[in-house]
Structures are given as C-alpha cells and as structure tokens.
Amino acid sequence: MNQVCEYRRKKKLSQMALANQVGVARQTINLIENNKYNPSLDLCLKIAWSLETDLNTLFWRKKDENE
C-alpha cells in the first residue's frame, strides 16, 4: 500500500484538491491511493512535489511486501 492517502490527509488536502494540483481527475487519485492504478513516473513526481515529500516515502515497498 502506498502512502499517498496518509500524506494527503496530513496536508489537509481533499482528493479533488490534490487532483487539481497535479492536473488529473479525482478518480485517478482515488485509484492510485487504492493501488488499483500504476501511475507514470511523471505523475508520481508531481504528486510527491505536491505533497512536499519524495518518491521513496510515498511509493517504496519492500520486495516481499504484499501489493
């Protein structure tokens, strides 16, 4: 599970607000948070910049960790 939802809540942003910041639809943010869509590196970077964190913090998972 990625940390997008957690960091978004920490920043007090709604899915809609984050989606508007990174230029995607709200559904896309929802799918990313629920691990139902693999975003491109470009979108991952935009989300990380928007949440003022880095890619590792948001998306890194250990090799044996369940998807």
Place this chain on the structure above:
Amino acid sequence: MKMSDRIIKWFFGVPGTIDEHVKAEIGEVSVKALIITFIFELVFNGSLYLYTSLVTITDFETLLYLVTMIQFIAILLIMGGFTTIVLKKRGVTTQEVVADDKRIVEKRLKHKWLRIAPIIFILYWILGTLFTLEGANFFSKIMDLKTMIGSFIFMIIFCPVMYFYEKGNIKVVQNDV
C-alpha cells in the same frame, strides 16, 4: 488543452480531465474494439466470399446495399456501442461534482442542450430532406410542413433524452479530506 485531447474528449464524451489514466482506459477499450472489428470483418468477408463463389448471384445491386448496410451497422455498434458501454462501466464518462456544484452543473447542462436543440433541428431537417428527396425539388421538399414537424418531433425527443442521459452521468462526491 492539446488538440488531440480535445478530440478524445469530444469523441468519447469524457466530461472531466483527460489524464493518463483516462487515456490508458480509452486505449485499452479502443484496442479491444479494433480487434472485435477485425474479427467481424474477417468472418463476414470470408463468409461473403464463400457465399458469392458458391451461389450464382443475379441481383448484385441488392447484395451491395445489404453488405454495406450490415457492415455500417456492425461497425457503428462495435465502435460506438461497445466503447460507450465499457467506458461508462469503468466510470470514465462519469462527471463528478461536489454537492454544492450539482445545481450549477445541471443548469449548465440544460443550457447546453437548449443551445444545441436548434442545431439538431436544422441538421435533421436538411438531412431528412436530402434522404427523402426522391427526385423532388429540394426547396419545395424542405418547406414541406411534414418535414418540419418531423424534425421538430425528433428535436423534442432527442434533446431531453440526451440531457437526462448526461444528467444521469453526474455523480456527487464529498469534498472532505
């Protein structure tokens, strides 16, 4: 917005942002539709070839009309119907609004179809006249009251149906954190 995105938005009826997820979904559905079309064309043309080589054809004109009509309807159903249903199922054509904006969006939708209604009327009027001309004078046919009433009835039915269809695609979401 890029021109290609505008075309995608218009062609597939996507109300929201055209992002990479929407493009990926449309791409997947389009490839499936293309494969189905290819299989249909292969089977249909193969069967037609077999039929025409085994049976003696006397009326080529009727056969041509029949074949082109079947192909036209099938491609329309595969490309239009299939993609529309699948994209609707996947939520790509759903318009999301927050509860406060619902009324504004519905009002905008109503105004949009009120603006489109006269265009639909004129288009149906002209096309309807052209297709039912049968050697008659175009201007006398277009001024015929029957043609006008027919176009008007089509507009009266089509525009509200499309309005309610698009209204049904609106989904209210909560704007909380």
